[in-house]
Amino acid sequence: MRKKYLNPPPNTLETPICKSCPGEAHDPLECVKDIQRRCPRLPAVSGLPFRIGQSPLIKNAPTTCAPCPQPAPENLSNKQLRHRAFKSAQQLQHQKDANLKFAGQExxxxxxxxxxxxxxxxxxxKSFIAYADSCCKHIVAIVxxxxxxxxxxxxxxxFQTLSHxxxxxxxxxNPNYSNGPAYAGHLFSLGWRKAYESKTTVGITGIAEKVSRDRKGWEDLQTxxxxxxxxxxxxxxxxxxxxxxxxKDHFQPLEAPGLSPDFITNPDAFTCHLSFTLNNFANQCHSDRDSSPYTFVTWLPINKSTGQLVEGPLDGFGGEFVFPKHGFGIDFSGFQGVVDSPQKPKELCN
Incomplete structure (x- = not known):
C-alpha cells in the first residue's frame, strides 16, 4: 500500500538557499540578513541607535533592492484589453467593499x-489592511x-492613564523570560493565566515579594x-x-473571567490576559500559538521612567515591525502618535 502525503515526505524536502548567506542552508524567511535585503527602507546593520525621523547612523547603507523581474509585455486585442479593464475595476470595487466592511473606510x-x-x-x-489573498475575505492584519x-x-x-x-x-x-523568541527588552503580563502553585489552576500575575512591600498599592491598581x-x-x-x-464570540462561550481582579464571568469581556513590553522589546522571527482568532496590538511611545507619552522625537532602536513571510512591514520612523492593529497570531510570522 502506497502512502499519500499532503506535503512532500521529510526526506524529499529541499533546504532553501539563502541569497544573503552564501554557503549556508537555512530558511531565508527567518534570516535577519535576508529580511534586511528585502526591505528597501531598512539599514544593512541592525541594533544601532538612531533618532526616529532622521537617517540611520550607518554609512553607505543600501536604500534599494534589486528590481523584481517583470513579465514580458503581452500583445492583447481590444476585446481582451476591455475585459481586463472590466475585471480590474470589478476587483477594485470588491476590495473597497471589503475595506469598508473590515476597516470602516473604503x-x-x-x-x-x-x-x-x-x-x-x-x-x-500609513494605515493599511493586509489580506491573506486577492479574495479579500480573510484578514491577516489591519494597521x-x-x-x-x-x-x-x-x-x-x-492613553496617558493606560501608560501610567x-x-x-x-x-x-518580574519580566517574563520564558518567551523563547525574545532577545531584547522586557515582557510583562496582566490578568488571569495558568498558575504554577500546587492545587491551583489560575492566578493573577504578581510577584509575592514585591506585592508584600506595598500590598495596598497593588490591590488599588487591580481595581x-x-x-x-x-x-x-x-x-x-x-x-x-x-x-x-x-x-468576543470565541471568548464568551469559555465563561472565563475578564481582565479584572475578580474571577467572575463578564458578558462584555473579550480577553482575560494582557501582555505589554518595555525597553525596545524585540523577537526572533516566530508565530504565536494564541487560541484567539485575533490579537489586538498597540504601539504607544512612552518614557519608561515616568510613563509620560512622548509626543516629540523619540530616541530608540529599529523603528520597523516586519512580517517577512507575508511580504509587508510597519515603518514607525518619523511617526509621532499611536498605532493600533488586530493581527492573526497563528498565521503571521514576525
Whole structure:
C-alpha cells in the first residue's frame, strides 16, 4: 500500500538557499540578513541607535533592492484589453467593499500577502489592511496610525492613564523570560493565566515579594483593570467591529473571567490576559500559538521612567515591525502618535 502525503515526505524536502548567506542552508524567511535585503527602507546593520525621523547612523547603507523581474509585455486585442479593464475595476470595487466592511473606510491602502522569498518587503508608514489573498475575505492584519497632532485631548488623556497604569503594574512583576523568541527588552503580563502553585489552576500575575512591600498599592491598581479592559475593547471595536465580534464570540462561550481582579464571568469581556513590553522589546522571527482568532496590538511611545507619552522625537532602536513571510512591514520612523492593529497570531510570522 502506497502512502499519500499532503506535503512532500521529510526526506524529499529541499533546504532553501539563502541569497544573503552564501554557503549556508537555512530558511531565508527567518534570516535577519535576508529580511534586511528585502526591505528597501531598512539599514544593512541592525541594533544601532538612531533618532526616529532622521537617517540611520550607518554609512553607505543600501536604500534599494534589486528590481523584481517583470513579465514580458503581452500583445492583447481590444476585446481582451476591455475585459481586463472590466475585471480590474470589478476587483477594485470588491476590495473597497471589503475595506469598508473590515476597516470602516473604503480609501485605505491594501496589501495582498504573497509568500515569495524574492520580492521586496512592502513597508507601510500609513494605515493599511493586509489580506491573506486577492479574495479579500480573510484578514491577516489591519494597521491604523493615529497622530498625536490630530488626536482628541480626551483620548490622549486615556492613553496617558493606560501608560501610567502599565508602568505601575511592572513595579510588582518580574519580566517574563520564558518567551523563547525574545532577545531584547522586557515582557510583562496582566490578568488571569495558568498558575504554577500546587492545587491551583489560575492566578493573577504578581510577584509575592514585591506585592508584600506595598500590598495596598497593588490591590488599588487591580481595581483599575476593568477600565483598562473597557478602553482596549473600545479601541479594538472602533477599529474593526467584525474582527472584535469574532474575538468576543470565541471568548464568551469559555465563561472565563475578564481582565479584572475578580474571577467572575463578564458578558462584555473579550480577553482575560494582557501582555505589554518595555525597553525596545524585540523577537526572533516566530508565530504565536494564541487560541484567539485575533490579537489586538498597540504601539504607544512612552518614557519608561515616568510613563509620560512622548509626543516629540523619540530616541530608540529599529523603528520597523516586519512580517517577512507575508511580504509587508510597519515603518514607525518619523511617526509621532499611536498605532493600533488586530493581527492573526497563528498565521503571521514576525
Amino acid at each position: 480609501q485605505i491602502m491594501a496589501h495582498v500577502c504573497r509568500k515569495n522569498r524574492d520580492i521586496n518587503i512592502r513597508m507601510f508608514h 491604523k496610525f493615529y497622530p498625536f497632532a490630530t488626536m482628541d485631548s480626551s483620548l490622549m488623556a486615556r 497604569h502599565l508602568i505601575a503594574q511592572s513595579k510588582f512583576q 483599575h483593570l476593568p477600565e483598562v479592559n473597557r478602553f482596549i475593547g473600545e479601541r479594538f471595536e472602533a477599529l474593526s467591529k467584525p474582527l472584535f465580534d469574532e474575538v
